[in-house]
Amino acid sequence: LNDMTRGQQLEWARKVLLALSHECNIENNTFILLAGSYYCRDIQNHLPYCVLPLAGMRMGERMAFLKSQLHPGATAPQPDFVQRQQNRAVNIGATSLCVRLHELLQNMPRYTWEQIGTLPFDNGIYIVYETGEFYHGMDRIVRVGTHTSQNRLRRRLTDHFVRENHDGSIFRKNIGKAVLNAHNDPYLSIWALDTSRPENRRYLDPIKNADTERRVSEYMRSHLTFTAFPVPEKEQRLRLEEAIISTLNRTSDFGPGDKWPGKYSPETEIHTSGLWLKQGLDAKGLTEAEFALLQKNMQRHSADGGREFIRLRAERPIAAWKIRTALPLPLLAVERYCHAFLHGTGENSWICAVQKRQHLYYVVESRRLTYALPGLGSGGI
Incomplete structure (x- = not known):
């Protein structure tokens, strides 16, 4: 098969x-x-x-x-x-909820580690995808996470992808465990320790530790992408995080591919669930009311992101091969101001969005963005 x-x-x-x-x-x-x-x-x-x-x-x-x-x-x-x-x-009801969750999140903007600073909100939940992992023909979710302190979403993602300190990121620690275990590396027992504690620092090998941090960073930055959606209230963030995790874990056909690196994890919860985490697996799953709340949050986020624009059909698309001038345009502007126009557009549909104040014109085709500045030429991202 x-x-x-x-x-x-x-x-x-x-x-x-x-x-x-x-x-x-x-x-x-x-x-x-x-x-x-x-x-x-x-x-x-x-x-x-x-x-x-x-x-x-x-x-x-x-x-x-x-x-x-x-x-x-x-x-x-x-x-x-x-x-x-x-x-x-x-049964099929819960499976359908898992599929619908993937479908809902699949339409959200996707970010790489270099775009963490472009997130247009401070509090929310992030969803991680991994190269080679699929579910019902869609990219499969491999991690769900959030933050407890207010206004720390970007900082938490930075802890995972940028700061090379696995004691400050359980995500990095878990990936490092799988990397080391796959190679039967004896440093696994040291990596698993909390070396931020004074009594454990004497076991640390600075050279080996730095090399492992580098390997973890290389893997995460080249194989993982993420999306995120805003959830301002802490209690709601924590509840939705565990509900999404549990819904994934409890769905019978959700699981890792044969070559998923997490299968090398020494943590049973990770290699059996197909998720880079251990907490929340057996929590109460998403209810239909909570799923409806997720939909509403994402729709509201889309509407807020586009409120400064006039939306209209472009008479004709700007073809990518016609772009001649590479002009600097902050990706933050694209993500914030064009977010609403990344949803609901078909494969061949083109939308033109005009931002009144700066007179910047954005043309969106599916997930590829091109832009034109009147009198200055055009560029693309």
Whole structure:
């Protein structure tokens, strides 16, 4: 199945569902799916009642679990691990919420580590994506995070991507653990310590530590991107953060790809959940009311970002290859003032936004931005 094209995979799933429908009532029967995630992903969403007891387990763990069911005396995963997997088995309703969450966030502007300073708000929740990780044809969420102190969203992201101090970022610490564990590096035991504590500083190897920090930075900056949305109130930020995390973790078909680096993590919660985190996995999931609140927050953010503009159709697009002059234009301006126009535009639709005060003209095509300054030429980002 892994060698099939996406179209062939969907056709295979259609045939499987058709064969099942000839054998039983799909709408009323409960199905226990023991296959891998690639085999289940296009089938389970069409089965109203399905359970995936092996979701998130590696091959060895799957075999041990299955043997324990056939032979009570056989070695099996620890009870708490099995329970965690069973908690992940949910019906189509919860799966749909996970898909809708990905769809909602997929349309938000995407940032790289170099664009942290361009975020147009101070308080919010950030969502991280990783190269090579997909979910239902969309980029898969690999981390959800926020901040407790007010006005520290950018600072928190800077802690993760810019400041090379893993004691100040559990995100960096967890990625470093996976990097070191993948190479059976004995420095893993030292990296896991909180070396900001005086009693642990004597174990620190400055050269090895700096090299590991560099490797973590290189990986994060080249493989991770993020989006974010504003949530001003601390209590609401913390609740939505854990609710999103739990919704992802408890959805049966959500999980890491076969080559996800997090599978090398020594932390069970990380390599089984497919998320670079340990907290919030078993919290209460998102409710429909909370999901509606997320939608409202994002729509309001889009509307605020575009309130200084007149919105109209461009008579014709400015083709990227016609750009001749590279003029400096702060990306902050693009993100703040064009955010609203990045939503709801089709692949071939063009929107022209005019910012009255400075007379800057932005033309937006999907996620590629071009701009023109009257009398000065044009440039692009």
